[in-house]
Amino acid sequence: MSTTAEHSDHTDVEHGHGHDDHAAHGEHGQHGQHGQHEEHGHKPTSYYVKVALFLGVLTALETATYWVVEELGAFLVPSLLIMMAIKFVVVASLFMHLKWDNKIFSWLFYSGLILAVLVYAAFLATFRFFTPT
Amino acid sequence: MAMWLFLGSECLLFGGLISTYMLYRGRHSAELGPDQIFDIPFTSVSSFVLLMSSLTMVLAVSAAAQKDDRRTNLWLTITALLGATFVGGQVYEFTVMYREGLGFTTSLFSSSFYTLTGFHGVHVTVGIIMLMALVGINKRSRVPGDKAEVVEMVGLYWHFVDVVWIIIFTLVYLIPA
Amino acid sequence: MAIIERPTDPAPVPAVAGSGAPAVVTPSQAYGVLRRPVSSTGWRSWVFTVDHKKLGIMYGVVAMFFFIMGGIEALLIRLQLAGPEGTVLSAGLYNEMFTMHATTMVFLFVMPMAAAFANYLIPLQIGARDVAFPRINAFGFWCFLAGGLFLNTSWFLGGAADGGWFMYQPNASPLYSPTNGVDFWALGLQITGIASLTGAINLIVTILNMRAPGMTLMKMPIFTWMILVVQFLLLFAMPVITVALFLLMFQRSFGATFFDVAAGADPLLWQHLFWIFGHPEVYIIVLPGFAIVSEVLPVFSRKPLFGYRFVVFSGAAIGFVGWGVWAHHMFASGLGPVSVAVFSVATMLIAIPTGVKIVNWTLTMWGGKIQFTTAMLFAVGLVVSFTIGGLSGVTHAVAPSDTQQTDTYYIVAHFHYTIFGGAVLGLFAGFYYWWPKAFGKLLNEKLGKWNFWLMMIGMNMTFGPMHIIGLQGQPRRMMNWTEARAGEGFFNLGFWNRVASVGSFILAIGVFLFLVNIWYTHRAKSNTPKAPLDPWDARTLEWITQSPPKEHNFDKVPTVHALDEFFHRKYEVDHETGEVRKVATAEEILAAEEAQGDKHIHLPSPSYWPIILAFALPVMAYGVIYNRLLIVVGGLIVLLAMFGWALEPSVADDSDYDPPAEGGGTNKELATIG
Numbered sequence: 005m006s007t008t009a010e011h012s013d014h015t016d017v018e019h020g021h022g023h024d025d026h027a028a029h030g031e032h033g034q035h036g037q038h039g040q041h042e043e044h045g046h047k048p049t050s051y052y053v054k055v056a057l058f059l060g061v062l063t064a065l066e067t068a069t070y071w072v073v074e075e076l077g078a079f080l081v082p083s084l085l086i087m088m089a090i091k092f093v094v095v096a097s098l099f100m101h102l103k104w105d106n107k108i109f110s111w112l113f114y115s116g117l118i119l120a121v122l123v124y125a126a127f128l129a130t131f132r133f134f135t136p137t
Numbered sequence: 138m139a140m141w142l143f144l145g146s147e148c149l150l151f152g153g154l155i156s157t158y159m160l161y162r163g164r165h166s167a168e169l170g171p172d173q174i175f176d177i178p179f180t181s182v183s184s185f186v187l188l189m190s191s192l193t194m195v196l197a198v199s200a201a202a203q204k205d206d207r208r209t210n211l212w213l214t215i216t217a218l219l220g221a222t223f224v225g226g227q228v229y230e231f232t233v234m235y236r237e238g239l240g241f242t243t244s245l246f247s248s249s250f251y252t253l254t255g256f257h258g259v260h261v262t263v264g265i266i267m268l269m270a271l272v273g274i275n276k277r278s279r280v281p282g283d284k285a286e287v288v289e290m291v292g293l294y295w296h297f298v299d300v301v302w303i304i305i306f307t308l309v310y311l312i313p314a
Numbered sequence: 315m316a317i318i319e320r321p322t323d324p325a326p327v328p329a330v331a332g333s334g335a336p337a338v339v340t341p342s343q344a345y346g347v348l349r350r351p352v353s354s355t356g357w358r359s360w361v362f363t364v365d366h367k368k369l370g371i372m373y374g375v376v377a378m379f380f381f382i383m384g385g386i387e388a389l390l391i392r393l394q395l396a397g398p399e400g401t402v403l404s405a406g407l408y409n410e411m412f413t414m415h416a417t418t419m420v421f422l423f424v425m426p427m428a429a430a431f432a433n434y435l436i437p438l439q440i441g442a443r444d445v446a447f448p449r450i451n452a453f454g455f456w457c458f459l460a461g462g463l464f465l466n467t468s469w470f471l472g473g474a475a476d477g478g479w480f481m482y483q484p485n486a487s488p489l490y491s492p493t494n495g496v497d498f499w500a501l502g503l504q505i506t507g508i509a510s511l512t513g514a515i516n517l518i519v520t521i522l523n524m525r526a527p528g529m530t531l532m533k534m535p536i537f538t539w540m541i542l543v544v545q546f547l548l549l550f551a552m553p554v555i556t557v558a559l560f561l562l563m564f565q566r567s568f569g570a571t572f573f574d575v576a577a578g579a580d581p582l583l584w585q586h587l588f589w590i591f592g593h594p595e596v597y598i599i600v601l602p603g604f605a606i607v608s609e610v611l612p613v614f615s616r617k618p619l620f621g622y623r624f625v626v627f628s629g630a631a632i633g634f635v636g637w638g639v640w641a642h643h644m645f646a647s648g649l650g651p652v653s654v655a656v657f658s659v660a661t662m663l664i665a666i667p668t669g670v671k672i673v674n675w676t677l678t679m680w681g682g683k684i685q686f687t688t689a690m691l692f693a694v695g696l697v698v699s700f701t702i703g704g705l706s707g708v709t710h711a712v713a714p715s716d717t718q719q720t721d722t723y724y725i726v727a728h729f730h731y732t733i734f735g736g737a738v739l740g741l742f743a744g745f746y747y748w749w750p751k752a753f754g755k756l757l758n759e760k761l762g763k764w765n766f767w768l769m770m771i772g773m774n775m776t777f778g779p780m781h782i783i784g785l786q787g788q789p790r791r792m793m794n795w796t797e798a799r800a801g802e803g804f805f806n807l808g809f810w811n812r813v814a815s816v817g818s819f820i821l822a823i824g825v826f827l828f829l830v831n832i833w834y835t836h837r838a839k840s841n842t843p844k845a846p847l848d849p850w851d852a853r854t855l856e857w858i859t860q861s862p863p864k865e866h867n868f869d870k871v872p873t874v875h876a877l878d879e880f881f882h883r884k885y886e887v888d889h890e891t892g893e894v895r896k897v898a899t900a901e902e903i904l905a906a907e908e909a910q911g912d913k914h915i916h917l918p919s920p921s922y923w924p925i926i927l928a929f930a931l932p933v934m935a936y937g938v939i940y941n942r943l944l945i946v947v948g949g950l951i952v953l954l955a956m957f958g959w960a961l962e963p964s965v966a967d968d969s970d971y972d973p974p975a976e977g978g979g980t981n982k983e984l985a986t987i988g
Contacts, residue, residue, distance in 0.1 A: 138522065
């Protein structure tokens, strides 16, 4: 909803759909025929299905830990957290196209995320959440 | 870009709710704690449903980019249905818990649990409304501006809600208290 | 279809009534229920406007109204404390006064007044014709107004909030605060919070996406830079207070026990959430003042800002480190030695970027040809007062010393020197500096100087003695003091309390003179001439267009080549003598720009939906307090308004209108609220 037609032309390097950006990633076809918008990072259906299968397997693994809590012992929490992080990053960068989009989007989103993690970790730390009592 | 900023901001919102839950998850009576009340197999199925809705959302965005209205609408509808299944599952889960005696005000654990998951549920519901609105608007081809872009915006929101659930599922349900 | 045709343009123009007025063409039927509003004059042109300038002015007017209200509350507090055993206010009313004084000043004056400046100036400073999302901008303003009014209706509905502006729990639980005041507080701030959040998103996108060609980030005016930092702080701080307020609402209205010690809860949870928001909030309040001063000082020192890059980076550093110091508000709550040490050090660290700024301002003035206009006086006043407030702040960073000062008037002295000295004086500098830009007339300088000196003297008389009172041990928020315990000699509490009370009235007269000045300048038979195009010999883009600017801001979006673009167009260095000489006047530059103006300029059209959506929110909020049915009613209005909004194109149909640059999405707006 930019104000004027001019602005859509003037927007500079940071602009979200920076055209240079996806020119640099020529591996995903299609662009050119529908103008500049939207063509970045659209993969064939099979690609997304594979990603979703991978995510599904991870979810299954996560759920599986429920029955082997005892066996995993100290490994349980770290392995769950790692799987969670992988799923998060996969959805964010592949489904949400962060991998192919302008870097400023990643920057904006992850700055919020990292800030949240740091601040709330410090917050819980002051409650001695991480120190076993 | 606005959507990304908004999602960055939402990180702090859910961060606060999750932290509150983490702080209070151990504060409950002996028989009504997370380890007794959660039905992990059930929740993992509904988590899987939400995850798959992300896939269908991606396909909708992809179809919209190719200006394929019919397939866009199809995938959007399926996404909304999967989302509704998830919310339905959550309602069912809440009902079961409530019958077992875990009301909103029963304990600190229950208050913070319902607040966190309830907030997430509201986000999913808002997402469903947006999806249905998109389908309705698409049918009458009345979307002002660039259709594909609008679908992509809703898509981002939808994936974010899914991503939040990925975190909630692990931190709230899977890691034993 | 709000197409603005330039009246001088020879191209076929639909018949224009009058000459200078922009022609507004009847809109095509908008989708949804309501036709688009089209008025370009009269009250409708304000109520349904999406023009960032009109919204900025409305932000300013409403914030000024709340400033006066908060000021009256402050005067009542000082009247109560003027003598021993004051009887002006009852204890309950006194609690409500200081709570609402702080809440009003922070949330309903300083923040929206900063939003007023940001809204008005950012598009002008970066050479844009409006903000990125004009309707969201309008929505933000109406949310602020609706939230502010909602908050203040509590005075008539059983009493206002009385738990202090930080509303510590469980002190503010129904047991100790049985009226609905706290509920009004929580819900009202929730609504104004939406305004801040949407405003933040809007301005960030505007600044990052809509700068004039050639304006790289490091060629951006310093005001815009600092406001960008503020918007990021808002973006990430508002959700935290949102969580806190929701928990509070669930606690008070729905029986949850998040802060109820009896139920095993930890009341520190509230303190942490509040201050995680609250400390960034401190910088949200003070950075706009810094931003304004950083523009005013160079102009009236006839020198560029010293160390532009340092000012930018120290601003960003403040924005970042500001997240790691919140617990210094809680040193007295038993955090444990490690936490206290960590937060103590972080707090001392944040003094460094702040100090960098003060050094830069001083060195900007150093050796400059300083002109002491009213705006400059306020700016210098800010540098001095904020230095005092900053230094007393460093004494709080030292935890043992802070433990002595906690909850005394020393704290009150400190934060008034920073907020009044750092933010409010900056805003006043901004009023005097940009008044001719926004209203086409210069405020009276003579009255302005009275205005400044009375405020400066009043401020120091009011808040200076509070250092003494505080170190003598007078607690803040105590409704009275007694002669018996006032002490003797120089440190007599009674004497200094009286001084502070007298000072507060001098301060009030100073502020009143500002209102007199506005009336004096704009009264019907005022002989104040129209302000020249470039009254201050300014440096930034907003002065390159007319005053007040036309609805579309610029006939031609200027191309930027340098930091301080406008200055560089006016002056050149003579390479032989090394002297700076004037090569063009503002009038010549404007004429050159207008000569190559764009023929068709599309502005976003006015809309009904923002105001409808915004006023549905207090309906829901009343519902939470009184009758759950109202929540449903409000919710339905919200839903309908969102659909109406989504179906209405931001700019009415026009065949040659290009697809919007960024998103254009209606659903972004839906999501912004969801």
